[in-house]
Amino acid sequence: MPGKNFLFVPGPTNIPDRIRRAMDIPLEDHRAADFPEFALPLFEDLKKIFRTEQGQVFVFPSSGTGGWEAAITNTLSPGDRVLQSRFGQFSHLWAESCRKLGMAVELIETPWGEGVPLEEYRRVLTNDSTHLIKMVLVTHNETATGVTSDLVAVRRLLDDLQHPALLAVDGISSIGSLDFRMDEWGVDLAVSGSQKGLMLPTGLSVVCVSEKALEKSKTAQSFRYYFDFSQMSASNAGGWFPYTPAMTLLRGLRESVDMLLEEGMENVYKRHARYANSVRAAASAWGLELCAKDEILYSDTVTAICVPEGMDSNDVVRNAYNRYNLSLGGGLTEVAGKVFRIGHLGDMNELMILSALAGTEMALCDSGIEVTLGSGVGAAAALLRSSS
Numbered sequence: 011m012p013g014k015n016f017l018f019v020p021g022p023t024n025i026p027d028r029i030r031r032a033m034d035i036p037l038e039d040h041r042a043a044d045f046p047e048f049a050l051p052l053f054e055d056l057k058k059i060f061r062t063e064q065g066q067v068f069v070f071p072s073s074g075t076g077g078w079e080a081a082i083t084n085t086l087s088p089g090d091r092v093l094q095s096r097f098g099q100f101s102h103l104w105a106e107s108c109r110k111l112g113m114a115v116e117l118i119e120t121p122w123g124e125g126v127p128l129e130e131y132r133r134v135l136t137n138d139s140t141h142l143i144k145m146v147l148v149t150h151n152e153t154a155t156g157v158t159s160d161l162v163a164v165r166r167l168l169d170d171l172q173h174p175a176l177l178a179v180d181g182i183s184s185i186g187s188l189d190f191r192m193d194e195w196g197v198d199l200a201v202s203g204s205q206k207g208l209m210l211p212t213g214l215s216v217v218c219v220s221e222k223a224l225e226k227s228k229t230a231q232s233f234r235y236y237f238d239f240s241q242m243s244a245s246n247a248g249g250w251f252p253y254t255p256a257m258t259l260l261r262g263l264r265e266s267v268d269m270l271l272e273e274g275m276e277n278v279y280k281r282h283a284r285y286a287n288s289v290r291a292a293a294s295a296w297g298l299e300l301c302a303k304d305e306i307l308y309s310d311t312v313t314a315i316c317v318p319e320g321m322d323s324n325d326v327v328r329n330a331y332n333r334y335n336l337s338l339g340g341g342l343t344e345v346a347g348k349v350f351r352i353g354h355l356g357d358m359n360e361l362m363i364l365s366a367l368a369g370t371e372m373a374l375c376d377s378g379i380e381v382t383l384g385s386g387v388g389a390a391a392a393l394l395r396s397s398s
C-alpha cells in the first residue's frame with residue numbers, strides 16, 4: 011500500500027525523525043574513557059522526566075515488563091503481601107507477575123473502566139494493622155481501558171493511615187505524557203518503557219526508585235541478577251553499566267529527553283490533554299461511549315471506545331488497517347470485541363490526530379457502525395481550533 015502507516019496504537023508510538031537520526035550512528039565503545047560524560051548527564055536529566063531530585067533512575071535493556079520485575083524483585087521477599095487492583099489487562103498482568111514471583115497478592119477485582127478503588131484500598135490497609143502489606147501497586151494509566159487513576163489520593167491514603175508500604179506505580183503509558191511527580195506524590199517505584207511517551211523503539215525500561223525503596227532493596231530476598239539495583243547503582247555511579255548497554259537506544263533516549271525538556275513537561279502534559287479532548291469530542295460526535303466510566307478517569311494518552319452492542323470492535327481495527335493503513339488498538343481479553351483504542355501519545359500533532367479520526371470513522375462505517383462521515387473529524391477540528 012503506498013503512503014505511510016498511521017500508527018495510533020497506544021505504544022509503540024511514532025518515532026520523531028530527530029530521534030531516528032540520533033540513533034543512526036555506528037555502534038560505540040561503552041568502555042571508552044569519555045563514556046561517563048554521556049551517561050552521567052543522561053541519568054540526571056532523566057530524573058527531570060520523573061520529577062525527582064531524591065530518586066535514582068535505572069535504565070534496563072528490556073521492555074516495560076522487565077521494569078515491573080525489577081521493581082518487585084529488588085524490594086520484596088518471597089511471600090511478602092502486596093495490594094493490587096485489577097481493572098484492565100495491564101493491572102491484571104502486573105498482579106500476575108507478582109504472584110509468579112512468589113508474592114502473596116491481595117487482589118481487588120474492580121470493573122474494567124474504573125480506576126484504583128480507593129475505598130477498598132482504605133479498608134484493606136486499615137485492617138492491616140501489623141503492616142503485613144509491603145507494597146501497594148497502582149497502574150497509573152490502564153492502557154487497556156483508557157483509565158488514569160489518582161495517585162495523589164493513594165499517597166494521601168497511605169499517609170492518613172501511616173502505612174509504611176512502598177507505593178509502586180506502573181507509569182508505562184503515562185510517564186513522559188501525563189502529569190507525574192515522583193517526589194511530590196511520594197512514589198517509591200515508578201516504571202516506564204521506551205516505546206510510549208519516550209517515543210523510542212521498544213527495548214528500554216526506565217525505573218525510578220526512591221531512597222526508601224533503595225534502602226529496602228538492601229535487605230529484600232527475592233532472586234535477581236540481571237535487574238539488580240545494587241550492581242546497576244554501583245556501575246552507574248561512575249557513569250558505566252554493569253553489562254553492555256543498549257547504546258543505540260541510549261543515544262535515542264538522550265534525544266528524547268532533550269525534546270521533552272525543550273518543550274517543557276507542563277507543555278507536554280497540556281498537549282496530550284488537548285489531543286485527548288479532541289479524540290473524545292470525536293467519539294461523542296459519533297455517539298459512542300467510552301470504556302472509562304467517569305470523566306475524572308479519562309486518559310490523555312489512550313481512548314478506549316465502545317462499539318454498540320452486537321457489533322465487533324475487531325472489525326473496526328481490521329478495516330482500519332486493511333483499508334486505510336491505520337493501526338488502532340484492539341480490545342484486550344475481557345473487552346475483546348467490545349472496544350477499540352486510539353493511542354494519542356508521544357510524537358503527535360493536530361493533523362495526525364485528524365487523519366486518524368478520518369480513518370476511524372470510515373472504518374466504523376465499513377464495519378456496520380453508522381456514523382456520519384466527517385462528524386468526528388469536525389468536532390475534533392473545532393475543538394483543536396478553539397484551544398491552544
Ligand SMILES: Cc1ncc(COP(=O)(O)O)c(C=O)c1O
Nearest residue numbers: 073074075100151153182183203
Ligand atoms: C500500562 C502498561 N503496563 C505494562 C505494559 C507492558 O509493557 P511492555 O509491553 O513494554 O513490556 C504495557 C504495554 O502496553 C502497558 O501499557
